[in-house]
Amino acid sequence: MKKANEPAGIWRSADRFDGETLPTITAIMRTRGCRWNSCRMCGYFEEHVESTEEDLLKQFKVIERNFPKEEFALKIFTSGSFFDPREIPENVRREILRICSSYKNLRRLIVESRPEFVKEEILEEALSLIPSLEVAIGLETSDDFIRNFCINKGFSFDDFLEASKIIKNSGAYLRVYLLLKPPFLSENTAIKDVLRSIKAISWASTISINPVSVHRGTEVEKLFRRREYRPPWLWSVVEVLRRCEKKANIISDPTGGGTKRGAHNCGKCDNDILREIRKFSLTQDESVFQKECECKEKWKEVLELEDLTFGTPLLF
Amino acid sequence: MNFQIKRIDASARIGKLGNLETPAVLHHKKIKKFLEDHGIEIPExxxxxxxxxxxxxxxxxxxHPKKIEKRETELLILCSSSYMSGKGRELFETMEKLKKTLKPNTAIYLPALATPENIALLIFLGADVFDDLKCLSSAMKGEYLTRDGTLSVSNLERFPCSCPICSSYTTEELESNWRLIYSHNFNALLNELENVKIFIRKGMLREYVSKQCRTSPWLTVALRLYDGSEYYFKRVPIRRTSQFYANSSEEIQRAEIRRFASRVLERYYPKSKILLLLPCSAVKPYSLSPSHRRIIKSLGKLRRGVDELIITSPLGIVPRFLETVYPAMHYDIPVTGRWDEEEKKWASSLLREFVERNQYERIFAYVEGDYREVCTLSEIEIEFFNTLEELRKELESEIEDVPTQKSYMRAQISSIADYQFGKGTGEKLVKDAEIRGRYPKLDVMVDGKKLASLQGDGMLSLSVLGGERLKGLKDYTVIIDDFIPSGSILSPGVLEAGKEILSGDEVLFENSRVFGVGRAVMCSEDMLKASYGVAINVREKVVKE
Incomplete structure (x- = not known):
């Protein structure tokens, strides 16, 4: 049973900010859900509840109890937009930011939002309380066709650029999420798409590469069940991390990595590769990628040949 | 670059697409070049x-399979076709729709789908270009492909194959090296491709596919749906020289069987008031078999005074006069001496309908066993004879005048002409004609000139003189553009085509300058739709003054 007064999840990990590693608390708040709720791969709406202002504040209380003594970073995710007043009413947002500002050991606060909710006045207000605010936007790709047709994201690259300008001018940090292998792209095109996207992003503090994982109840899941979609190989994640322009902090934390529904390889090498990916995300050191596996040859063939099926995974 | 069709066997074809002989399997390293050569860009x-x-x-x-529409290209790629592997209905419905929509001279490429097991069916349904991608992806999963299906290489103790890979490596070596499995898979696919081509050249791909589809239910699904398809029905030729095998009871659904039955009912009419039912024989035509020779000898010239009808499976009923017509002279079935219920039902219902349509005064039968049961099941009034002697006596008292051998022969040719061109055409063709030759190879002559001849395949071909006798036969006439054809008439030259024309049919062609006869290579629909390819092979023509 989903409780409206408890967050969907809280966990601790580590992240890299401006060259140093900090412990991070990630908290997923249950809101009324993303207002757009139309992306082909997203199943987060399943988590939504009709939470009242009171519920939301209670959720945050639970989160607050998890704050560590030492310096830390906090990610508050709603699986939607933190700045959408329908998800997080203004009062609640202010209260959360106020409480956060009282923690001197909070070095960074990261929230997510669609570009249409990124407004100068909101940012100004938020930054006055939390100067180290970082806003994350799921751009997914710089290619409008792919974002429109394959993801159905509902905003354009220009919309993103506008929001990112507002963020830059306000003095906040910008985190950009890129989606690796949205449906209807071959493995090779998916890699190209992310590399192109990184090139196209002119300013960001962190770029996070998110390989698609198959969420329940989504269009992508239907494709997956019919064997018409295979999540990306972990080799592809590695490929992107190695080959991309290092214009920002480049990170990846593959959701469901190593499982059939997440980015995966043959099953034998997955854990080692995931470890290397995490290590790279913290160190930005390409030399961490050492692991070899016989499945790499297959992945190379997939890269070379998957386009030639004209729409179906070559290897499921 | 044109796609030239060199040979057609129902919907399968051997052709040439640029330098590529089709059906073809592309090697994965050459696909991109192939696409480039055809100016095809891969969308992202x-x-x-x-x-x-x-x-x-x-x-x-x-x-795309979800949006099949007309295209003006010599080569067409069906996107995502590999999804259809294992799905007989999707495969059949997609292919049928594609074939209906495209021009006949469009080469169809099904990417990442072909295996040694399914390629015969894919070609049979009218696809032309394939690749080895499925051989490769299967190999990566440890799947060893054979004509009879997929084996897991890890379960193999020995190879059921002697290709260069399988004869020089062990199963362990293959298990640890998928590239070796791929090489075997590719060899197996190329082997099967050659196999299929042999059967297309023989005109017997159907027989091969009837066998090959038994490896998996999904392949059989596609074949069954094929048998119910009007589109594919029209592409099955009206005549062929090769044998017709019906090795399973399912073959009763074949276009040839259904077509023969409906033409016997619709295009044949009685030549006597007495019907004589006889059993079939293994040797064809029946009248040359020992069992029929005995009957013929015993009845002597009385035989010319009755309509003989042979009861058989899977054709059901065959009038004596149509015993040479495809597939009556061509079929062979496993004879166990026992008919199954389906066969009996089919034959008896046809017999009943035949008798209902044609007014016979008396119906005699010289049959026993299951043949007799078929007669009984038909619920028509039949007088059975146990000996030829009794039958002969009865016929002697019943038949007043026996037609001459000459008119009997004319009646046979006339019946075949009716079968080919429609009821009533036979009389026009054989009027005052003389039939010469040694059965079943006969010439239809008048004043020393040939009107038609009964060919080795048991059906008629026309001379221009014979064609002139059939002038006005709209259903089998092709109006061509204003030119005088030489060896063959290409489809763009066809303006109108009689709606009954099937591949293998004798046709009349005409325009203001020329009249002639020839053999159709495609059905009328395809003649009109194709932008390239031979529509008619010209046999003879006269230039009008």
């Missing part, structure tokens, strides 16, 4: 089989 966004394409997926040489 491609939806899978079950998702309709976006408007941006508009490369003219690609068609």
């Amino acid at each position: 966004i491609m939806t899978p089989f079950s998702v309709a394409p976006f408007e941006i997926q508009n490369e003219t040489s690609l068609v």
